[in-house]
Amino acid sequence: MKKNLLFVIDSLKTAGAEKSLVTLLSMLDYSVYSVDLLLFAHGGALEELVPEEVNILKPLKYTKFSELDLIDSLKYSVVNREYKMLSARFKYSSRLRKGKYSNPQKAMLFWQSVSSVIPGNPKEYDVAVSYAQGIPTYYVAEKVKAKSKFAWVNVSYQLNEKEKEFQRIFYDQYNKIVAVSDSTKEVLLEAFPEYKDKINVIYDINNPNFISNMAELEDSYEDSFDGIRLLTIGRLANQKGYDIALETCRILKEQGIHFRWYVLGKGPLKKEIEEYIEKHNLNEHFVLLGVKANPYPFIKNADLYVQTSKFEGFGIAIAEARMLNIPVVTTRFDAVYSQMVDGKNGLVVDMNSTAVCDGILKLIGSNELRENIVNYLKTEKKGNVEEIEKFYQLIG
Numbered sequence: 001m002k003k004n005l006l007f008v009i010d011s012l013k014t015a016g017a018e019k020s021l022v023t024l025l026s027m028l029d030y031s032v033y034s035v036d037l038l039l040f041a042h043g044g045a046l047e048e049l050v051p052e053e054v055n056i057l058k059p060l061k062y063t064k065f066s067e068l069d070l071i072d073s074l075k076y077s078v079v080n081r082e083y084k085m086l087s088a089r090f091k092y093s094s095r096l097r098k099g100k101y102s103n104p105q106k107a108m109l110f111w112q113s114v115s116s117v118i119p120g121n122p123k124e125y126d127v128a129v130s131y132a133q134g135i136p137t138y139y140v141a142e143k144v145k146a147k148s149k150f151a152w153v154n155v156s157y158q159l160n161e162k163e164k165e166f167q168r169i170f171y172d173q174y175n176k177i178v179a180v181s182d183s184t185k186e187v188l189l190e191a192f193p194e195y196k197d198k199i200n201v202i203y204d205i206n207n208p209n210f211i212s213n214m215a216e217l218e219d220s221y222e223d224s225f226d227g228i229r230l231l232t233i234g235r236l237a238n239q240k241g242y243d244i245a246l247e248t249c250r251i252l253k254e255q256g257i258h259f260r261w262y263v264l265g266k267g268p269l270k271k272e273i274e275e276y277i278e279k280h281n282l283n284e285h286f287v288l289l290g291v292k293a294n295p296y297p298f299i300k301n302a303d304l305y306v307q308t309s310k311f312e313g314f315g316i317a318i319a320e321a322r323m324l325n326i327p328v329v330t331t332r333f334d335a336v337y338s339q340m341v342d343g344k345n346g347l348v349v350d351m352n353s354t355a356v357c358d359g360i361l362k363l364i365g366s367n368e369l370r371e372n373i374v375n376y377l378k379t380e381k382k383g384n385v386e387e388i389e390k391f392y393q394l395i396g
Helices: 016-027 045-049 061-066 070-080 083-096 103-117 135-143 161-171 182-191 208-215 242-254 270-279 296-300 316-323 353-364 367-379 387-395
Strands: 003-009 033-039 124-130 145-153 176-179 199-201 228-233 259-264 286-290 304-307 328-331 346-349
Touching (some): 003 016, 016 387, 061 083, 103 135, 124 135, 176 182, 208 296, 242 259, 242 270, 242 286, 270 286, 304 316, 304 353, 316 328, 328 353, 346 353
Parallel strands (some): 228 259, 304 328
């Protein structure tokens, strides 16, 4: 008899956790496991890559309701007498408008406002996995019946005492908590030292064959630019350090470098980034490409991959660039040395625009250094598909 598994994640947009989950799902043995997948937002670019054996559950009623605009949500509430959902939505929106909140705080506010109108999952599972911190973790803890529950944590962020107290209520209900890197585990233990024996490390799974094949499937850059192509992949959010990237771009332009810096991603800073681009006349130098379901042809055809993150749980886009033998310049975030060897597979630099600029100039200015890095990349171990065995051991 097959084991019933449930995975829960916010969405399948093109961020690291989402790509990691799709890779994990592509490697599962479906003769042994029956898999359901619940999303809190539908229409993400990676949904088309989910294996056909996976049953993507219908959107929650509140998920569909929250996607309506204000007028349509009012009409829906009146016609269907769903006044509690309308009240929950207004409660969450009004609380959000009262201040500037971090992602953990937004998730906490969402659950406090909305959880009462989200029904429990009627099915009982052998294993339920929240594959991201925040709302998926709260949902699996409170709304899912399962013999075993496992919570993934894929970012390293600091929590205040109120946030720790709130999250502890939910993490207490899990059999194990999975951190995606050693540094993520260390940050978790600072917040929750009582979970010392409850936290496992399973790295985000990267399958080099999958990535290499995907890199050959489609075209990438549609312009005819003949200079240095830099690429960054990541949500347009503070975590990814776009302030550093933009300032670096401005400096490179002032120095007369023939380059173009492409960005794959979308997010809350889009307008702010566009305003900076306009103000500093960077339209031909810093190019927002939006979201692509298949980013790998863009990585393959870049000269350098640049990561300006302020914090990461692992840094999956860096791993993907390495698998396609593209030299990397990255800031020194907590988990960076879990995969980077400074001077060997790329350059690790300080977290400021001057250092990032110097790293880029160093690489594009030395053919010998670039060739040495590419040669090292070609020989270093690719991917970590063996991590799937840790997952199997975890779920029993």
